[in-house]
Amino acid sequence: xxxxxSTSSQLISGLSILSSARTTFLATSRMRTPSASTSMLxxxxxxxxxxxxxxxxxxxxxxxxxxxxxxxxxYGSSLVDILDPKPGEAILxxxxxxxxxxREIAERVGSAGTVIGIDADPQMIAQAKASSSSSSTEDVASxxxxxxxxxxxxxxxxxxxxxxxxxxxxxxxxxxxxMSACLKEDTGRLVxxxxxxxxxxxxxxxLERATSPELNPWYFPSIAExxxxxxxxxxxxxxxxxxxxxxxxxxxxxxxxxxxxxxGGAFLEYAQDREQLLQQAESELRPTLHNxxxxxxxxxxxxxxxxxxxxx
Numbered sequence: 001x002x003x004x005x006s007t008s009s010q011l012i013s014g015l016s017i018l019s020s021a022r023t024t025f026l027a028t029s030r031m032r033t034p035s036a037s038t039s040m041l042x043x044x045x046x047x048x049x050x051x052x053x054x055x056x057x058x059x060x061x062x063x064x065x066x067x068x069x070x071x072x073x074x075y076g077s078s079l080v081d082i083l084d085p086k087p088g089e090a091i092l093x094x095x096x097x098x099x100x101x102x103r104e105i106a107e108r109v110g111s112a113g114t115v116i117g118i119d120a121d122p123q124m125i126a127q128a129k130a131s132s133s134s135s136s137t138e139d140v141a142s143x144x145x146x147x148x149x150x151x152x153x154x155x156x157x158x159x160x161x162x163x164x165x166x167x168x169x170x171x172x173x174x175x176x177x178x179m180s181a182c183l184k185e186d187t188g189r190l191v192x193x194x195x196x197x198x199x200x201x202x203x204x205x206x207l208e209r210a211t212s213p214e215l216n217p218w219y220f221p222s223i224a225e226x227x228x229x230x231x232x233x234x235x236x237x238x239x240x241x242x243x244x245x246x247x248x249x250x251x252x253x254x255x256x257x258x259x260x261x262x263x264g265g266a267f268l269e270y271a272q273d274r275e276q277l278l279q280q281a282e283s284e285l286r287p288t289l290h291n292x293x294x295x296x297x298x299x300x301x302x303x304x305x306x307x308x309x310x311x312x
Contacts, residue, residue: 043156043182075245076101076163076193080108082305083191088112089158092182094148095119095165099128099141105161106137116153118146149174156184159191167195170219172229180233180308188308190235196242196302197222202288203260203281203297207267210277217266223302235306247297255295256282 080101085091085108093102096117106115115137119125128143146152149171160179169175179190199220208216221229223242230237249255257278260268271277289295 043153075247077104079161079163079191079193079303080104082303083159083161083189085109085113085159090114090155091116092153092157092160093117094151094160094162094179095168096128096143097124099131099143101161101163102128102141102143103132103135103137106140109140111140113140114157115141116157117141117143118148118151119143120145120147149178151178151182153182156182156188158184158187159189162192162194164193164195166192166226167199167219167221168217172219172221172226173232176229176233176235180230180235183235183308185308186310189238190230190304190306190308193301193303194226195220196300197225199298199300201298201300202285203256203264206281206284207260207264210280211267211271215267215270220300221302223304226302226304230304230306234309234311236309237304237306239303239305241303243301243303245299245301247299249295249297252294256285256289259295259297 083091083105085105087108087110089109090113091105091109093099093105093115096102096119099117102115102117106113109115117125117128119128122145125143125145132138132141132143148165148169160183162179166172166175183190195218197220199218204216204218223240227237227240249259251258260278260281268274268277289298
């Protein structure tokens with residue numbers, strides 16, 4: 001077992017910080033609280049508030065995300081097909097990252113439609129804006145920094161789309177409350193994919209053994225757990241699927257370490273020797289996650305489609 005802390009007091013301090021940090025929207029870094037000058041908007045949830053105690057433990061490298069981990073949004077294209085955007089619709093892309101799927105949705109809603117991409121990481125939003133500035137969807141898709149637990153919109157939207165984001169939000173109740181509040185009643189639909197129970201089990205188990213379970217930033221619910229949460233906030237489940245999706249990592253022999261560097265920052269934050277941890281990960285996980293040619297992540301995903309019901 002690795003012990004990547006120089007002293008026991010550092011371990012205790014680290015665990016205390018990360019225990020608090022793991023209860024936040026870790027999918028994005030440097031959480032921003034809306035300024036006092038921001039006007040109140042039309043859709044908001046009374047339970048979705050941001051406090052001064054909110055912390056983060058995951059930083060994001062937008063360039064690395066686009067170049068080394070493009071599979072995240074590439075796999076999401078099939079989810080856009082399930083969303084089936086219609087011309088003229090207003091759609092929110094929650095956790096839009098660098099905006100690839102937002103632009104794909106924008107192409108389908110056309111010039112009469114609107115796509116809003118939100119992400120709490122300023123680097124991701126800056127890259128999304130830069131990539132969209134000269135695209136054909138520049139006037140359709142807009143991007144802004146916002147917190148998935150407490151976002152607000154000027155008007156309710158026809159649909160909310162989210163790919164590979166919600167498993168970074170342990171405060172799922174707040175996120176779902178915000179989403180429900182911003183969907184049109186009776187017609188508003190929700191189409192999401194997130195890591196399900198058992199997602200990246202081998203990787204997560206190693207990182208927890210090598211550091212501490214308290215550092216784990218991920219929230220991988222069962223399909224029943226998340227479906228129940230959606231129903232609690234007035235969303236009727238239309239379809240629900242839990243499936244295995246073995247996911248090849250790019251960058252050849254560096255695939256696993258690059259994945260950990262990108263997505264496992266919470267575990268590495270207090271590591272005394274990151275290289276030692278990465279080397280041991282490669283050694284221990286090779287028998288189960290390397291197929292002889294490349295690293296393949298043991299992904300399990302939940303896909304949910306829901307509709308907002310009319311209040312009775």
